[in-house]
Amino acid sequence: MSKKAPKRIGSRAKLREYFIENVGVILNSDILREVAGTSEWGRRVRELRNEEGMNIVTHNDRSELKPGQYLLINLKPLPAFERGISKEVRAFVLDRNGFTCQMCGIAAGEPHPDDGGRKARLHIGHVIDKSMGGTDDATNLKAICSVCNEGASNLTSNRPDTNKLLVQVRRAPASVELDVLKWLIQKFPKQCEAFLKELKK
Template sequence: MSSTGSLFGEDNLTKHHIEDIIRVLKRMSNKVDKGDLDADLLPDHQHATKLLSSLGMSLNGIDDKDARGRILSYFLQRIGQPIEGEALRTIAGISEWPRRIRELRVELGWKIKTQKTGRPDLPAGVYVLESAEQDEPHDRGISDQVRLEVLQRDQSRCQHPGCNWSTADRSEGDPRFTIELHHIHEIADGGSNEVENLISVCNVHHKAIHSRNPATLAWLREWSKT
């Protein structure tokens, strides 16, 4: 399991665990919506931390006493739902709320998408958290400008042969739900976060790469030579 795991992945989480965690996060978010940011939030925060810790995960920045935590908690209650920037500004309560969102996306790896960061179908100024699963640490640190250049180059489509999937092709029952960026040469092996070292892939083929699927790795090696 990764350091954060996936609330909906195949990491041996029981339905009870998932429902309990989400119930705690919703209570926290509801209190934020009501402006109740006093010490009453502490028991919920501690409970969620204990639950996730028992599963080898962490809240990774969820703290309703700071703006970034309030934004993340709000997103987690509304996974997959488009959210207007004005609502996030109100939740954050600070003028630099866009920076907090960039930190969540770039530094902590939360899959928060906008029109320019992987969801061209979204209206300008609208955000969506596509999953409760964070990017792996080695897939973080990519600036929004570089991300945009890679997505534009690849037309926001999965580059795996025979896939060509984009978020506009979503359909019920299809495990593909987002486009992610993969490092051709891993950061651990000296790779960089430059456009030339990144490729767009759907979440299914990205997982196949990290699962060391032989056919997928063979394709990636050939692609890197072009």
């Protein structure tokens, strides 16, 4: 009777296990890349957040974190987004974008200078991230290479200025404004505390 080959653990599963083993510990990108064993570790982390609802935060969510740092807050799952981009839509977006990264301009298969000369691989990225309300519609999708994809989480090509953002918040329902306030308090706890003390004077 032949023995079964040992089951290989994918990079996403490796990262999931590592985050769970290190709840509450700040992890940097070098460690996560090593654990995942792939240059696409950033994409796998976003899948853990968006598709599995793992409460992983970055400097975009918490002011005390530096770029390249990740933190699993707790094991309580957040609402997850299902993978919903069909092969047809992926093919359409890649063709529409001329099989080039819409952030750095490198073409699929070209040696990437920021990835050790490895051939560039293209993925489908969101213009407005799903965690910020973006959709899987082709108009909200773009071709993006692995290198740019690592640093693209929760970034948009059109970032609103202060006035535009405040107008949008003011026009939102009170429940949405409270959600924004909760998020700001979580991201800037020390600054919010100092601000409240200043208001009480």
